[in-house]
Amino acid sequence: MSAQSLLPWMLMVPLSWATLMVLLAQQRDAITRVVNVVGALVLVGLSVALYAGVAQEGLAVHALGGWSAPLGIALRADGLAATLVVLTAVVSSACGLYAMTSERAARTNGKSAPRYFWPLFWLLITALNGIWLAGDLFNLYVGLELLGLSAVGLVALGGSEASLSSALRYLMAALLGSLAYLLGVALMYAAYGTLALPELAELITREPMTQLAIALMTVGLCLKTALFPLHGWLPPAHGVALTPVSAMLSALVVKGSFYILFRLWFEVAPDVVTPLAAQGLGILGAGAVLWGGWQALRESSLKMLVAHSTVAQLGYLFIFFPLAVGTGATAAALATQGMLLHVVAHALAKSAMFLASGTLIASVGRGGVADLAGVGRHMPMSLFAFGLAGVSLMGLPPSGGFNAKWLLLQSALASGQWFWLLVLLGGGLLTAGYVFRVFRESFLESPDDAGQFTKTPRAYDLFALTLAAMSVALGLASRAPLRFMTNGLAVMAGVQ
Amino acid sequence: MSADRLYAYVGAVLVALALYAFLVHTHVLRRLLAFNVMGGGTFLILVGLAQDGRGPDPVPQALVLTGIVVAVSATALAIILLRRWFATSQTTSLPEDGSS
Numbered sequence: 001m002s003a004q005s006l007l008p009w010m011l012m013v014p015l016s017w018a019t020l021m022v023l024l025a026q027q028r029d030a031i032t033r034v035v036n037v038v039g040a041l042v043l044v045g046l047s048v049a050l051y052a053g054v055a056q057e058g059l060a061v062h063a064l065g066g067w068s069a070p071l072g073i074a075l076r077a078d079g080l081a082a083t084l085v086v087l088t089a090v091v092s093s094a095c096g097l098y099a100m101t102s103e104r105a106a107r108t109n110g111k112s113a114p115r116y117f118w119p120l121f122w123l124l125i126t127a128l129n130g131i132w133l134a135g136d137l138f139n140l141y142v143g144l145e146l147l148g149l150s151a152v153g154l155v156a157l158g159g160s161e162a163s164l165s166s167a168l169r170y171l172m173a174a175l176l177g178s179l180a181y182l183l184g185v186a187l188m189y190a191a192y193g194t195l196a197l198p199e200l201a202e203l204i205t206r207e208p209m210t211q212l213a214i215a216l217m218t219v220g221l222c223l224k225t226a227l228f229p230l231h232g233w234l235p236p237a238h239g240v241a242l243t244p245v246s247a248m249l250s251a252l253v254v255k256g257s258f259y260i261l262f263r264l265w266f267e268v269a270p271d272v273v274t275p276l277a278a279q280g281l282g283i284l285g286a287g288a289v290l291w292g293g294w295q296a297l298r299e300s301s302l303k304m305l306v307a308h309s310t311v312a313q314l315g316y317l318f319i320f321f322p323l324a325v326g327t328g329a330t331a332a333a334l335a336t337q338g339m340l341l342h343v344v345a346h347a348l349a350k351s352a353m354f355l356a357s358g359t360l361i362a363s364v365g366r367g368g369v370a371d372l373a374g375v376g377r378h379m380p381m382s383l384f385a386f387g388l389a390g391v392s393l394m395g396l397p398p399s400g401g402f403n404a405k406w407l408l409l410q411s412a413l414a415s416g417q418w419f420w421l422l423v424l425l426g427g428g429l430l431t432a433g434y435v436f437r438v439f440r441e442s443f444l445e446s447p448d449d450a451g452q453f454t455k456t457p458r459a460y461d462l463f464a465l466t467l468a469a470m471s472v473a474l475g476l477a478s479r480a481p482l483r484f485m486t487n488g489l490a491v492m493a494g495v496q
Numbered sequence: 497m498s499a500d501r502l503y504a505y506v507g508a509v510l511v512a513l514a515l516y517a518f519l520v521h522t523h524v525l526r527r528l529l530a531f532n533v534m535g536g537g538t539f540l541i542l543v544g545l546a547q548d549g550r551g552p553d554p555v556p557q558a559l560v561l562t563g564i565v566v567a568v569s570a571t572a573l574a575i576i577l578l579r580r581w582f583a584t585s586q587t588t589s590l591p592e593d594g595s596s
Contacts, residue, residue, distance in 0.1 A: 138559055145566045149573055156577055164581045165590050168524060171574055175531050176518065182563065183511065183538050189556060190504075190545035 003053025003060035003082075007075040009046055010085055010129045013039070018122035025115060029107065033100055036118065040093040043125070047082075047089035054082040055484060061135065074135035074196060079487040080340065084132040084259065087344055090470075091251050091351050092125050094463045095244040098355055101459045102243070102362075114157040114242070123150040124248065131256045137185045137195040140260050144181065144224070148174035151253050154245045155237050166236035173223055173233040177257070180220030187213035201268050201490075210272050217264060218277075224257035227281070227318055228288030231311045235295070238307035243358025246303060250310040251351035255343055258317055266324070266336075266491040275326030285318025286423040293430025297437065301367050302357050305434055306350070312427060313346050313393060316408070319420055323411045324491060331415035333486070333495040338407030340485050341478055345400025348471035349392035355464035356386040360442075362460075363453050369441050376442040378453045381461040383442055388468035390435035392475070395428050400474030500548040507540030522589035524578050528571060535567045 017039040024032050054060055060077045068074070077085070099121070103113040127147035134140045152174060156167035189195055191210055192203045204210060226234035234254070238246050265273050292312030299305040316339075323335035359382040360375055361367050376383055392401035405424055412420040474481070486492045514534035521527050539560045546556040582588060 138562070142562060142566065145570065149570060152573065152577075156580075161581075161584045164577060164584060168574070168577050168581055169590055171570070171577065172524075172527060172531075175570055175574075179531070179534055179538055183541065185559075186538060186542035186545060186556075189542070189559075190548070193546075193550075195555075 003050055003057055003077060004062050006046060006050045006053060007060060007062040007077060007133060008064060010050060010133060011075075011126055013042055013046060014122045014125040014129065018119045018126060021118035021122060022116075025119075029104070032118065033104075036096060036100060039122070040089075040096055044086075044089045044093055047086045050077060051082045051086050054079060059488060073139055075133045076135040076197075077133055078489075079484040080489065081132045083344070083481060083485045084255075085129055087347055088125060088128045088132070088252055091347055091467065092121070092128075092248055094467050095247045095351060095355070096121060098247075098358075098460060098463045099242070099244040101457045101463075102358075105457055114159065116153070117157055117242075120150045120153045120157070121248075124154065124253070128252055128256055131259060135197055137188060137197070137200070140263075141178065141182055141185055144178050144257060144260065147253060147256050148178060148224070151237075151249055155241045155249070157245070158240055158242060160240070162236070163240045166233075166240050169233045170237040173230075177220040177223035180223070181217045181260075182220075184213040184215075184217030184220065187216070197263065197268055204269050204272060206272050210269070214264065214269055214272055215277075218261060218281075221257045221261040221264075222281070222284075225254050225261065225317075226311060226314060227284050228291055228311065228315060229284070231288065231292070231314075234311055235304055235307040238310060239301065239304040243303075243354060243361075246307070246358070247351035247354035250307065250354060251347040254310070254314060255347060258314070258343070262339075265321070266489065270490060273325055275322070278321040278325035281318045282320075282322035282420065285315040285321070286420070288312060288315030288318065289423055289427035290315075290430065293427055293434065296434040297430060299434075300369055302361060302369050302372070302438065303354070303367060305369060305438070306353050306357050309353075309393065309431065309434065310350060312430065313342075313350065316342055316346075316405070316424075316427065319408060319423060322417065323408065323415055323420065327411075327415035327417075329493075329495050331411045333492050334407050334411035334414060336489065336491050337482050337486055338404050338409075338411060341400060341407065341474070341482060342404035344481070344485075345392050345404050345471050345474050348467050348474065349389040349399075349401060352385055352464045352466075352468035352471065353389035353393070355460065355467065356382045356389065359456050359460040359464065360386070362456050365452075365454060369438060372438065372441040373444040374442075375453065376439075377445075379456075382456075382464065383439070385461060385464035385468045386438065387435070388465070388472055390431070390438075392468070392471040394431045394435060395424075398475040399472045400478060401471065403475050403478045498548060500544045503540045503544030504548065505544075507537040507542075507544060510534070510537030510540065524574070524581070524588055524590065528574050528578070531574075532567065532571060535563065539563055 054077050062075045064073045106113050127143050130143035152167050152171045223230045238249050289312050292308050296305045296308035299308055320335050320339035324332040363379050364371050392399035395401045395405040511534050514530045517530035518527050543556045547553050
């Protein structure tokens with residue numbers, strides 16, 4: 001099958017599985033498990049096929065139902081979109097298998113697993129693929145809303161008071177963010193009479209109405225990407241959710257809105273955005289790196305620590321803007337490569353770190369960092385996965401995180417903006433600080449720790465280790481995926 | 497001023513009023529109502545501004561229909577969460593927002 005005919009299936013498959021899971025909600029465990037595993041295999045298979053197809057044929061476009069723009073909905077996949085589709089399939093499959101293992105463990109202990117997890121899980125994947133492959137601004141809006149609603153539903157599944165209040169807070173932020181975005185869409189349509197990304201990119205001119213539209217969309221998307229100081233909703237939502245949910249939220253969901261922001265700034269309106277606005281985003285990103293890192297350093301609960309780390313790591317993504325707007329072609333190209341590599345490396349490392357943390361917490365029985373004392377002897381593999389993910393987050397070589405930060409650093413030097421260097425270094429130190437803090441507590445020996453650790457399923461470590469190993473391996477082989485991801489992007493035009 | 501232009505202006509006023517209400521109130525239901533008013537204002541802008549001086553246009557109307565579906569489902573989800581939150585906590589505002 002050609003890449004073009006695969007595109008609708010990237011949405012149809014997860015959507016059908018979401019429906020199937022609603023129907024199977026009352027069925028026996030074994031049936032849902034088989035159906036889910038088959039779904040994950042189909043999803044990964046199709047994603048890899050799409051990747052291969054796009055690598056072979058280049059940009060793939062599919063007009064749904066044969067209706068072309070503006071009335072029809074076009075799906076598009078370039079190298080970046082295809083890579084993110086594969087990333088989504090891989091990370092969510094690992095998280096899904098982890099969730100299956102933990103459901104089984106809960107059942108054997110006589111506890112019931114939360115209902116409606118699986119429909120929401122598949123809907124989340126549908127929304128993500130919808131965003132990666134969307135070809136127009138309104139389709140992106142629908143994807144954004146679907147993503148927000150299914151993510152809020154997943155956070156609320158915990159059922160506790162804390163998860164309900166975090167879900168509500170998350171929902172309020174998500175709704176406000178998408179309305180600001182929709183308002184921008186309304187202004188864009190009024191000005192240009194089309195919402196399709198390629199047409200807009202040709203028509204767009206620098207005028208006050210367009211700038212207002214871009215500004216509104218940017219604010220809304222920054223709120224949804226939890227850019228400092230609009231990040232208040234993220235740590236509680238990512239911190240209290242079930243472990244596989246936290247992993248998917250931090251790894252993939254926040255990247256959805258960032259991806260739209262990137263497309264908007266660099267594909268649709270590169271001539272409308274100003275270096276001043278980009279500097280502003282960069283400064284907020286620097287604030288996120290330092291503030292998120294500092295909060296993670298002081299946090300007493302393990303999962304909240306990892307959630308604050310997400311706020312900090314998202315900050316790096318925004319340092320990309322001042323490096324790529326209004327600078328030379330080389331600096332912009334380096335910054336783009338660094339940013340995209342960071343998106344992938346962080347997704348793999350952070351999902352691994354959340355899964356490993358969840359395993360540690362399941363073993364210890366409490367969620368505090370200080371409760372980890374002695375866990376180093378009992379859970380070496382989980383702690384190893386945590387550390388491996390930490391290596392990539394800190395940016396130590398050889399890892400995807402290192403290459404990403406190295407590229408950003410080179411871009412900062414190439415564009416003569418050395419002060420971003422200080423932020424990159426400071427952020428790395430803070431990351432090292434909170435990762436080593438977890439290790440220090442884990443290797444402490446407490447006199448009475450024998451026998452108070454619960455045995456956790458072996459498979460837990462397998463999923464976390466696989467993801468962490470992939471984020472490190474990305475450092476050894478980042479050239480090919482980078483070339484593929486940046487192929488055809490407008491911001492790379494000057495160097496390719 | 498054409499009627500369409502007037503709709504857009506009214507929409508802008510509604511969005512501004514609702515945004516104020518959304519930020520000021522801590523009662524989650526009030527914030528939800530503010531969100532719905534804001535949505536209505538956005539839809540007025542979407543249709544009014546696009547049709548201003550150009551005559552009827554099916555695309556923004558189709559977009560608004562989708563937008564209404566999304567807003568209704570979001571509101572439903574929020575109300576369910578709020579009811580559950582009220583049942584467990586006996587308050588109508590979120591923890592860090594203080595009481596309403």
